[in-house]
Amino acid sequence: MSDHIHDVIIVGGSYAGLSAALQLGRARRDVLIIDEGKRRNRFAARSHGFLTQDGIDPAVIAAEARAQVMEYPTINWLAGRAETAERTETGFAVTTAGQRHLSRRLLLATGVRDILPDIAGLEERWGKAVFHCPYCHGYELNQGQIGVIAGSDLSMHHALMLPDWGPTTFLINNAFEPDAEQLKNLDARGVTLERNPIEEITGHADIRLKDGRILSFAGLFALARFELASPLAHQLGLQLEENPVGSVIRTDPMKETSMAGVFACGDAARPMASVALAVGDGNLAGAGLHRSLLFGAI
Numbered sequence: 001m002s003d004h005i006h007d008v009i010i011v012g013g014s015y016a017g018l019s020a021a022l023q024l025g026r027a028r029r030d031v032l033i034i035d036e037g038k039r040r041n042r043f044a045a046r047s048h049g050f051l052t053q054d055g056i057d058p059a060v061i062a063a064e065a066r067a068q069v070m071e072y073p074t075i076n077w078l079a080g081r082a083e084t085a086e087r088t089e090t091g092f093a094v095t096t097a098g099q100r101h102l103s104r105r106l107l108l109a110t111g112v113r114d115i116l117p118d119i120a121g122l123e124e125r126w127g128k129a130v131f132h133c134p135y136c137h138g139y140e141l142n143q144g145q146i147g148v149i150a151g152s153d154l155s156m157h158h159a160l161m162l163p164d165w166g167p168t169t170f171l172i173n174n175a176f177e178p179d180a181e182q183l184k185n186l187d188a189r190g191v192t193l194e195r196n197p198i199e200e201i202t203g204h205a206d207i208r209l210k211d212g213r214i215l216s217f218a219g220l221f222a223l224a225r226f227e228l229a230s231p232l233a234h235q236l237g238l239q240l241e242e243n244p245v246g247s248v249i250r251t252d253p254m255k256e257t258s259m260a261g262v263f264a265c266g267d268a269a270r271p272m273a274s275v276a277l278a279v280g281d282g283n284l285a286g287a288g289l290h291r292s293l294l295f296g297a298i
């Protein structure tokens with residue numbers, strides 16, 4: 001174990017973590033970023049909705065961000081998985097394979113892992129023909145036929161939104177039964193209902209129903225649940241915030257968690273997810289961490 005104490009260890013070197021690192025590097029702070037390279041959007045070929053980077057490969061955005069941040073000489077990068085995190089007398093200790101790293105403050109920018117519906121053919125089309133965010137991928141469907149696969153009555157939200165992007169069929173798939181009010185709302189939005197359950201997804205975005213019919217779509221939307229991508233928040237005993245499709249780490253407005261000195265940002269610490277929001281969140285966390293180093297106690 002090295003006894004060097006970094007100012008901040010950032011676990012997660014994607015959009016949120018790099019954005020925080022940028023602030024800290026510009027304040028000439030000693031930062032160690034630990035990242036295992038599994039961005040949430042790694043399944044998609046294009047990222048949309050982030051000003052100046054609209055339509056760019058998300059891997060290119062991340063690589064360019066990393067190159068810019070690594071220009072700052074006080075920022076260090078370690079490729080690998082952070083296995084454990086704990087409080088020490090002087091701050092925090094994080095372990096990676098065979099190594100223990102120390103810091104005065106800790107940032108979790110570890111993102112979330114999507115838990116996809118168990119439908120044959122869905123996983124391999126995730127981010128390519130099956131999506132969860134209309135703002136990210138709806139426009140590119142060019143107003144073609146859209147299928148919304150219900151996961152529960154929460155999918156009503158998708159079904160009522162998607163007609164703005166194309167004629168929408170709501171595939172109920174035995175997930176729930178819309179009540180009279182919901183049926184009225186779906187009708188008002190011109191949504192077609194399909195109650196026959198799904199057998200599999202084939203081709204680009206073709207749904208083969210159990211009754212043998214095949215419905216072809218330009219794209220599909222499905223409700224994914226999510227979980228924190230790393231167990232570090234649980235290990236530290238941080239408070240979480242429950243949401244209908246998954247829990248995120250609870251933070252204050254400057255992104256400090258329920259444990260003094262531990263910050264969290266990006267998808268791991270906010271219910272609404274996008275690259276732009278992750279970058280903004282990281283920017284706040286970077287400033288919050290710097291302020292904590294200067295004036296805070298842990």
Ligand SMILES: Cc1cc2nc3c(=O)[nH]c(=O)nc-3n(C[C@H](O)[C@H](O)[C@H](O)COP(=O)(O)OP(=O)(O)OC[C@H]3O[C@@H](n4cnc5c(N)ncnc54)[C@H](O)[C@@H]3O)c2cc1C
Pocket residue numbers: 011012013014015016017034035036037038039040041042043044046047048049050080081082083109110111112114126127133136137229230231265266267268273274275276278
């Ligand atoms: C299919 C798909 C398409 C999307 N398309 C868009 C889009 O077009 N536009 C848009 O704005 N948003 C899009 N999103 C949302 C976007 O991907 C997320 O909002 C964004 O990636 C969040 O950034 P983040 O830095 O918080 O987390 P992530 O980008 O998920 O990065 C988290 C990082 O932490 C690392 N990590 C986690 N645990 C550990 C650990 N223990 N040790 C070391 N490293 C760890 C991961 O490997 C990863 O590198 C999409 C999401 C999906 C699923």
